[in-house]
Amino acid sequence: MEKAVGQTITLVRTNPATGAENRVRAKVLAANGGVVLQIGDTIEVLRDDGLPVRVIFDKVPPNLRARPTLSVTLESKGGTVPATLTYLTPGLGWTTDYVTLFDDAKQTIDVQGWVTLTNNTGTDYTNADVLLVAGNPNNGGGRRNWQTPWNGSTETIDEAGTESNERERLGDYYLYPLGERTTISNAQQKQVSFLDVKAAPARSTYEFNNGWLATNDAASASSVLKFSTSRAGGLGDQLPAGTMRVYMRDKRGDPQFIGESGIEATPMGSAMSIRTGEAFDVKVKTVVAERTRVNNRRWKTRMVYELTNARNNPITVDLGQNGLWGDVKITEQSLEGKRVSADRVEWSVPVPANGKATLTATFDSRY
Numbered sequence: 593m594e595k596a597v598g599q600t601i602t603l604v605r606t607n608p609a610t611g612a613e614n615r616v617r618a619k620v621l622a623a624n625g626g627v628v629l630q631i632g633d634t635i636e637v638l639r640d641d642g643l644p645v646r647v648i649f650d651k652v653p654p655n656l657r658a659r660p661t662l663s664v665t666l667e668s669k670g671g672t673v674p675a676t677l678t679y680l681t682p683g684l685g686w687t688t689d690y691v692t693l694f695d696d697a698k699q700t701i702d703v704q705g706w707v708t709l710t711n712n713t714g715t716d717y718t719n720a721d722v723l724l725v726a727g728n729p730n731n732g733g734g735r736r737n738w739q740t741p742w743n744g745s746t747e748t749i750d751e752a753g754t755e756s757n758e759r760e761r762l763g764d765y766y767l768y769p770l771g772e773r774t775t776i777s778n779a780q781q782k783q784v785s786f787l788d789v790k791a792a793p794a795r796s797t798y799e800f801n802n803g804w805l806a807t808n809d810a811a812s813a814s815s816v817l818k819f820s821t822s823r824a825g826g827l828g829d830q831l832p833a834g835t836m837r838v839y840m841r842d843k844r845g846d847p848q849f850i851g852e853s854g855i856e857a858t859p860m861g862s863a864m865s866i867r868t869g870e871a872f873d874v875k876v877k878t879v880v881a882e883r884t885r886v887n888n889r890r891w892k893t894r895m896v897y898e899l900t901n902a903r904n905n906p907i908t909v910d911l912g913q914n915g916l917w918g919d920v921k922i923t924e925q926s927l928e929g930k931r932v933s934a935d936r937v938e939w940s941v942p943v944p945a946n947g948k949a950t951l952t953a954t955f956d957s958r959y
Contacts, residue, residue: 593623595653603629606644660714683713686724688834690787690855692866693847694794694817696840701794701819703827705787705834707768709776716777722784726832727765727857748836748853753861755823759830766830789827794819798907799867800876801936804915805893810877810900812870813909815851822861831858838868873902874909874943881952889958892923897951901943911951912938924954 597620605614618629618636627638638645662677686709693702707724711717760767768786776782798813817838820826833856839847851868858864882894901907917935929939943949 593620593627593647595656596620596649597623599650599653601650602648603631603638604646604648608644681713683711685710685712688726688832689783690831690834690836692817692836692838694796694838694840694850695791696796698791699793699795700791701789701817703787703789703792704785705831706783707770707786709774709782709784711776711778711780711782714778716775718775719773720775721773722770724768724770724786724832725762725765726768726830728833729765748855748864748866749858749862750818750865751863753821753859753863755859755861757823757829757860766832768832787827787829787831789829792819792827793825798871798874798909799865799912800899800909801912801914802876802878802895802897804913805880805883807878807880808876810875812872813874813876813899814867815869815871816910817866817868818864819866820861820863821858826861828860830860831855833857836866838866874907875900876909876911882954886956891957891959892954893957894924894952894954897941897953899941899943899949899951901945901947901949904945906945907943909941909943910938911941912936913953916955916957918958920955920957922953923956924952926950926952929953 600617600619603616603618605616606612607614616631618631620627621630621635622628629636629638662679664677686707689706689708691704691706695701709722760769770784770786774782774784795818797816797818799816800811800813821829821831834854835852836855837852838850840850842848851866853866853868855864855866877898877900879896879898880893881896882892884892886892895913897911899909899911912932914936916931916937922929922937925939927939927941929937932938937953939951939953941949941951
């Protein structure tokens with residue numbers, strides 16, 4: 593109806609009582625928010641009042657197309673001229689998923705990277721050459737407030753890598769051309785593999801992070817899978833941001849899902865930690881055993897960490913104490929730890945099979 597503005601149509605009205613039809617010619621004046629018609633010398637609004645009425649068009653309006661169509665007018669001076677049409681569309685997209693199979697006995701992982709292509713453009717793309725651009729381009733959001741910076745971190749990178757390879761770059765983005773042409777129809781999702789790594793070194797461990805002066809009775813440690821994206825002894829590639837799902841085989845040899853984590857865009861050579869969930873049999877109890885004021889500027893705090901292991905094999909828990917900002921000092925500790933960041937100290941605490949372990953640490957702080 594919008595395309596018929598300015599044209600003459602036929603209105604067919606049916607008498608509900610008799611079924612008789614009455615046909616009148618009408619000129620379409622407007623069709624934005626309501627249809628305005630000129631019938632003879634009168635102006636009427638076509639209302640949806642429930643009375644039987646239909647419209648007959650003399651022909652399809654010349655500017656109406658059944659499918660989204662781009663029409664281009666060219667002025668040629670003869671001969672053959674190559675032409676390329678490039679345009680942006682919001683209807684095409686892709687996401688990344690990683691399927692990771694962890695072998696506990698061999699301490700290795702098999703990783704497959706899958707791209708899920710989504711087409712909602714209204715157009716089919718047949719035998720298309722697909723090039724993926726991995727990164728986070730700004731879509732007009734403007735500058736971020738300097739007081740509230742955000743870097744999209746998902747806390748899966750323990751140490752950012754510094755390696756590079758021959759993968760093509762575009763500014764600060766990486767390009768991932770699909771190996772083969774693919775067809776993706778309108779309203780279709782399609783998965784294509786882009787990464788396949790076998791038997792990369794990995795290890796499973798446990799991790800517990802404690803806040804400053806935090807206490808709890810028995811909190812679960814996190815199950816963590818650690819590996820590298822380095823060229824030697826790792827996955828050997830950059831990883832686009834996505835979701836990494838981790839599986840392990842049971843005694844029957846069937847892969848079982850054990851957890852997942854979102855990962856950020858990861859440089860090659862990075863050390864990664866994927867937290868798959870909470871450990872069933874590994875608990876940590878934290879106690880502020882002593883807290884006294886030394887003087888008007890300093891406090892002495894003694895923390896006790898009790899770790900329990902209900903598994904039939906010995907384990908190691910990476911126990912981290914956060915909140916150690918400024919000039920906080922460790923004056924005593926039952927196990928040597930290391931400062932891994934500006935506010936965090938970490939201990940690797942061995943816990944025997946079906947046993948317990950205790951760690952104590954005394955902090956000298958201004959708060």
